[in-house]
Amino acid sequence: MFASSQAEIAQLFSFYNLLLLLEGFAATLVLSALGCFAGFLAGFVVAIVRVTHSRAMAPLRALAFAYCFLFRRIPFLVTLMLVFFASQSSKANLSTFAVASLSVCLIASAYLGEIIRSGLESVHGNQWEAAQTMNFSTFETLRFVIVPQAWRVVVPPTFGFFVMFIKDTALASQIGVMELTSAGKVLTNKGFSSWLVYGTVLALYFVMSYPLSRLGKRLEKKLAATRNR
Amino acid sequence: MTLHFEPILQQWPYLLGGAWLSLQIAVLAFAFGMVIGLVCASVLRYGPVFLRRAVTAYVIFATNTPQLVQIFFLFFALPEIGVTLSPFTAVLIGATFNAGAYLCEIQRAGFNSVRLMEVEAAEVLGFSTMQIVRHVILPHVLKVMFPPLSNQFIVMTLGTSMASIFGVEELTGRTYNLSSQTYLSVEAFSVAAVLYIAITLIATFALAIVGRYVCRAKIKVL
Numbered sequence: 001m002f003a004s005s006q007a008e009i010a011q012l013f014s015f016y017n018l019l020l021l022l023e024g025f026a027a028t029l030v031l032s033a034l035g036c037f038a039g040f041l042a043g044f045v046v047a048i049v050r051v052t053h054s055r056a057m058a059p060l061r062a063l064a065f066a067y068c069f070l071f072r073r074i075p076f077l078v079t080l081m082l083v084f085f086a087s088q089s090s091k092a093n094l095s096t097f098a099v100a101s102l103s104v105c106l107i108a109s110a111y112l113g114e115i116i117r118s119g120l121e122s123v124h125g126n127q128w129e130a131a132q133t134m135n136f137s138t139f140e141t142l143r144f145v146i147v148p149q150a151w152r153v154v155v156p157p158t159f160g161f162f163v164m165f166i167k168d169t170a171l172a173s174q175i176g177v178m179e180l181t182s183a184g185k186v187l188t189n190k191g192f193s194s195w196l197v198y199g200t201v202l203a204l205y206f207v208m209s210y211p212l213s214r215l216g217k218r219l220e221k222k223l224a225a226t227r228n229r
Numbered sequence: 230m231t232l233h234f235e236p237i238l239q240q241w242p243y244l245l246g247g248a249w250l251s252l253q254i255a256v257l258a259f260a261f262g263m264v265i266g267l268v269c270a271s272v273l274r275y276g277p278v279f280l281r282r283a284v285t286a287y288v289i290f291a292t293n294t295p296q297l298v299q300i301f302f303l304f305f306a307l308p309e310i311g312v313t314l315s316p317f318t319a320v321l322i323g324a325t326f327n328a329g330a331y332l333c334e335i336q337r338a339g340f341n342s343v344r345l346m347e348v349e350a351a352e353v354l355g356f357s358t359m360q361i362v363r364h365v366i367l368p369h370v371l372k373v374m375f376p377p378l379s380n381q382f383i384v385m386t387l388g389t390s391m392a393s394i395f396g397v398e399e400l401t402g403r404t405y406n407l408s409s410q411t412y413l414s415v416e417a418f419s420v421a422a423v424l425y426i427a428i429t430l431i432a433t434f435a436l437a438i439v440g441r442y443v444c445r446a447k448i449k450v451l
Contacts, residue, residue: 070426073383073387073425073426073429073430074387074422074425074426075387075388075389075390075391075401075425076387076390077390077391077393077394077401078390078401078404078418078421078422078425079422081404081414081418082415082418082419082422085408085414085415085418086415088414089414089415163292163293166295167293167294167295167296167297168295170295170297170298171297171391173297174394181295181297181298181301184298184301188305193306193309194301194302194305194306194309195302195306195309198298198301198302198305198306199302199306201298201301202294202298202299202302205293205294205295205298206290206293206294209293209294210289210293213289213292213293
């Protein structure tokens with residue numbers, strides 16, 4: 001089909017193919033960033049609900065626990081399909097990208113809820129009591145006492161999760177979201193060699209997640225030094 | 230929207246068979262990955278510089294690229310040089326390749342957690358090398374490594390669902406089949422989700438028991 005492999009490479013990196021790959025790259029990036037940010041916020045709320053002790057919060061606490069517990073045990077692909085078909089049969093008429101973002105947020109908040117909860121619980125219980133004695137409200141306790149101590153524990157696994165997450169979004173290609181993996185599929189269907197296309201796609205994923213995992217490692221080292229008293 | 234679970238639930242032996250296949254993939258990939266990880270972790274600790282660099286490159290590459298695209302690569306690119314893999318083999322190799330890197334990291338951390346002083350103390354007490362490994366190093370390493378290892382196994386069990394994309398009829402693949410036969414997609418995938426929760430829960434409990442009695446590791450299940 002192509003005269004030589006050089007001609008094929010030149011063809012593959014023509015303007016429109018590059019545009020396709022870049023669009024895919026951007027979609028993957030947006031999808032994972034959205035999942036990370038929305039997931040972090042929702043996960044934070046879930047985690048805070050889970051560390052409360054009052055009796056009034058018991059049903060909510062059980063709900064948050066069940067949410068974290070269950071959604072971490074369902075494969076991302078199955079969650080994706082579940083949201084996809086549920087949105088179809090309920091006639092919500094969501095775009096595939098919206099479906100992907102929704103399931104991404106669902107999964108991310110469950111995982112991050114667990115990570116943040118373990119961070120919050122790593123702060124000794126005496127700190128809560130001390131803050132209560134000094135007449136801090138719950139919000140003030142969290143804001144000034146718990147979170148400043150907890151985030152050192154939370155940050156390293158969070159970065160690990162972000163990297164895992166960028167990789168998980170590859171599954172969104174299964175419902176037809178045009179992200180990086182789908183762009184790769186389209187290009188192989190155009191007749192380019194799979195070596196070249198999937199090699200490029202792998203390299204692009206690597207470019208996306210490697211800096212993040214490096215940053216995570218560095219932060220882990222930096223924070224561990226201050227954490228081990 | 231009404232849900233009809235009966236047609237799906239009638240097929241539960243079919244789905245359970247799929248779950249069994251999922252577990253098989255996970256266990257096989259985990260076992261092979263353990264071996265690769267052990268070799269790589271030993272190389273990282275005792276090997277020459279160039280081998281260490283190669284292992285580090287492998288770990289960085291495998292942990293920073295999606296397993297799905299790796300399997301795509303194996304499945305679609307290797308036939309161009311004449312290596313045709315069956316879907317099952319491709320998925321297994323991809324999962325093993327991925328697991329090897331993660332398990333290498335876990336085992337490296339486990340090796341590093343051995344305290345030199347304990348080994349020295351054992352030497353002073355006249356332990357032979359085998360005795361040191363058996364009574365000092367292994368109990369310590371196993372206790373440290375067990376929780377992340379069991380966690381990795383659960384993550385891998387969930388990861389096997391992507392085998393369905395390549396046509397392996399494991400739990401997700403069979404769920405796809407059922408949903409296209411019956412058009413009850415939401416129901417089919419909810420049943421699959423429940424089955425996945427059940428499998429991973431059973432695996433977690435089993436691993437926690439093994440961990441407690443064999444490795445003296447304390448694992449909180451709930």
